[in-house]
Amino acid sequence: MEGDARRRTGSRPGPRRSGSTVLGSRPAHTVRLPVPPRPEPPAPPAERTVPWLRVAAAYSWRLLLVGAVVYGVFSVLGSFQLIAVALFLALVVTSVLRPLTDLLARFLPRPLSVAVALVGSLLSLLALLALVGTSVAGESARLADEFRGGVHRIEEWLRRPPFRLGPGALSSLQGQVTHYLSAHRAALLSSAVDELGRVVELVTGGALALFASVFFLHSGERLWGWARDQLLPSGARSAWDRAGRAAWRTFAGYTRGIIIVAAVNAALVGVGLFALRVPLALPLTLLEFFAAFVPLVGSPVALGVATIVALAGRGPLTAVGVLVLIVVIGQLEGHVLHPLVMSWSVRLHPLVVAVSVIAGSIVAGVIGAVVAVPLVSVAWGVLKALRAVPP
Numbered sequence: 001m002e003g004d005a006r007r008r009t010g011s012r013p014g015p016r017r018s019g020s021t022v023l024g025s026r027p028a029h030t031v032r033l034p035v036p037p038r039p040e041p042p043a044p045p046a047e048r049t050v051p052w053l054r055v056a057a058a059y060s061w062r063l064l065l066v067g068a069v070v071y072g073v074f075s076v077l078g079s080f081q082l083i084a085v086a087l088f089l090a091l092v093v094t095s096v097l098r099p100l101t102d103l104l105a106r107f108l109p110r111p112l113s114v115a116v117a118l119v120g121s122l123l124s125l126l127a128l129l130a131l132v133g134t135s136v137a138g139e140s141a142r143l144a145d146e147f148r149g150g151v152h153r154i155e156e157w158l159r160r161p162p163f164r165l166g167p168g169a170l171s172s173l174q175g176q177v178t179h180y181l182s183a184h185r186a187a188l189l190s191s192a193v194d195e196l197g198r199v200v201e202l203v204t205g206g207a208l209a210l211f212a213s214v215f216f217l218h219s220g221e222r223l224w225g226w227a228r229d230q231l232l233p234s235g236a237r238s239a240w241d242r243a244g245r246a247a248w249r250t251f252a253g254y255t256r257g258i259i260i261v262a263a264v265n266a267a268l269v270g271v272g273l274f275a276l277r278v279p280l281a282l283p284l285t286l287l288e289f290f291a292a293f294v295p296l297v298g299s300p301v302a303l304g305v306a307t308i309v310a311l312a313g314r315g316p317l318t319a320v321g322v323l324v325l326i327v328v329i330g331q332l333e334g335h336v337l338h339p340l341v342m343s344w345s346v347r348l349h350p351l352v353v354a355v356s357v358i359a360g361s362i363v364a365g366v367i368g369a370v371v372a373v374p375l376v377s378v379a380w381g382v383l384k385a386l387r388a389v390p391p
Contacts, residue, residue, distance in 0.1 A: 118217070
């Protein structure tokens with residue numbers, strides 16, 4: 001009995017000391033039940049039925065915003081067209097003369113190398129223009145006789161099949177031209193005065209372009225660094241720096257490439273015109289050089305002028321030879337020169353180039369046609385640089 005009482009007493013739980021642990025027990029902890037997810041509100045019927053409409057709307061308002069910004073920028077540039085064109089010319093001069101300036105800076109101080117590059121290139125251009133003017137002035141009498149005979153040959157050619165224009169029709173056409181000139185003499189004089197004002201603007205823009213190119217050649221990197229650090233927030237400087245450098249590489253590559261293409265075209269045209277003994281071969285060669293800056297359009301227009309001059313000065317056979325020259329040079333430019341020379345810059349599809357030239361000519365005339373393709377090339381180069389993963 002005593003043993004049973006002891007067993008009963010030992011099995012009875014006694015007072016537990018603080019801090020003591022019972023074997024086999026677990027510490028107490030809070031159990032959190034998972035919160036069931038809230039049911040999402042039902043999508044509108046339009047999003048459930050036509051999901052592409054939401055995506056199209058999202059892209060549409062973004063495109064409208066970008067289009068409004070681009071329109072605003074071009075409206076501002078249109079108000080300051082002279083300054084915009086002058087700065088564009090300054091960038092062209094800088095992209096062309098920067099390699100020569102860097103080469104001269106190895107042996108000369110930087111300001112002196114800039115002066116030598118600018119003054120030397122300007123004197124070379126003036127010498128070329130003086131050579132063209134001298135050649136035209138020296139052959140003016142002979143050219144006048146040739147053109148008078150050429151006009152007579154064109155009249156005889158128009159009287160034969162398939163045109164069969166009679167002398168009366170040609171005389172009537174000449175009378176209409178003379179009457180128009182005499183009736184609109186005041187308007188033509190006013191247009192000539194306006195063109196003199198344009199010449200003054202052209203000289204002013206050229207002086208501003210030359211002045212800006214001096215600073216771009218001398219300290220272009222420092223100007224870009226100052227604009228980046230002072231005008232941009234710190235978080236956006238890296239992306240803008242990458243975009244700006246990509247834009248300059250694309251613009252410089254395109255400008256140097258188009259100058260090489262224009263020089264090769266002008267050389268081939270000059271050789272062909274001198275071989276065919278076309279009058280005014282040297283001025284027409286210079287016209288071909290400057291016209292090649294308008295892609296796909298400028299070179300055929302310049303060679304069309306050469307064809308008319310060849311028809312008036314040398315006859316139909318020489319004009320046909322110039323037409324063959326147009327076809328050959330067009331094929332060579334489109335399939336050899338542009339793919340080979342433009343490989344270091346952005347290569348655009350011919351359809352993009354054609355649309356850009358037409359759109360630029362609609363917006364800003366000849367200046368827009370010249371500027372459109374470099375702007376599109378720069379925009380595409382910046383887009384590719386921003387889409388790439390930075391190092």
